[in-house]
Amino acid sequence: MVAKPAAGGGRWADVEPRRLRRWLDGFYSRHDGAEEEGLKLVAANGDTAELLPPPGVGPVADVDALLEALAKPRRLGLLLARRNAVAVGVADGDELISSKVDTFYVQGRTAAGGWSQQRYARRRENQASGAARDAADIAARILLPYADSMAALVCGGDRGTVDEILTDRRLAPLLPLRHDRLLDVPEPRHAVLVDAVTTAHAVRIHLVP
Structure with a gap:
């Protein structure tokens, strides 16, 4: 995964759908106590990770819904x-x-x-x-x-x-x-x-x- 600077601060990272669960596990392991707010992961130290559904995926309410949608071919x-x-x-x-x-x-x-x-x-x-x-x-x-x-x-x-x-x-x-x-x-x-x-x-x- 290669992260690139984002306009306005932070970084953009692109994660393949088949690797997303592993990426999420890694984020939680590095940020003990992180919580989900819809599609945003919020850590106790202030770090955040906001997930944007890829093209062709309709509106989803949370991470579980996103994972379910990604399992369907588009x-x-x-x-x-x-x-x-x-x-x-x-x-x-x-x-x-x-x-x-x-x-x-x-x-x-x-x-x-x-x-x-x-x-x-x-x-x-x-x-x-x-x-x-x-x-x-x-x-x-x-x-x-x-x-x-x-x-x-x-x-x-x-x-x-x-x-x-x-x-x-x-x-x-x-x-x-x-x-x-x-x-x-x-x-x-x-x-x-x-x-x-x-x-x-x-x-x-x-x-x-």
Whole structure:
């Protein structure tokens, strides 16, 4: 488990569902007398651990309800995108049952100035818009057939690019399924998509201190 700093203080930790019981046992063993307040664990010394249900898990009242919900398999859609690449998949549990990865040419920034800079900027914007349209084609082909059975859509990469892809009218059925969390991923590749399946299923825990 790798913990990362959280905005506003504390740390974020991602724990795989199958390891959560062990993680909880470890927290209780390190904090004798810790108590549960809904999904928050509160230790006598002031340390806290707040559990956030992963995408596709509905509202749960306490830790026991969360553990019960995690035992049920969920189907997730994934859309990972940056300006020049996209990875789209559908996962049943940890298994990808449909996926597509593609790359696009989007010109990098240029040091040229004046009219040339404007011309290159327009060309770059046109290329990025074309890449977003192509990515939307892929998303429609991979995700829409499963829209009625997906518990959530998990996105990752560059938020602006993802948002632009999802403006495609065909993808409107996916918008209510989109989860708030945006996965931090490198340039989308198949291996990145596979790793994202595991990350999307993980329970996020906000640890303080």
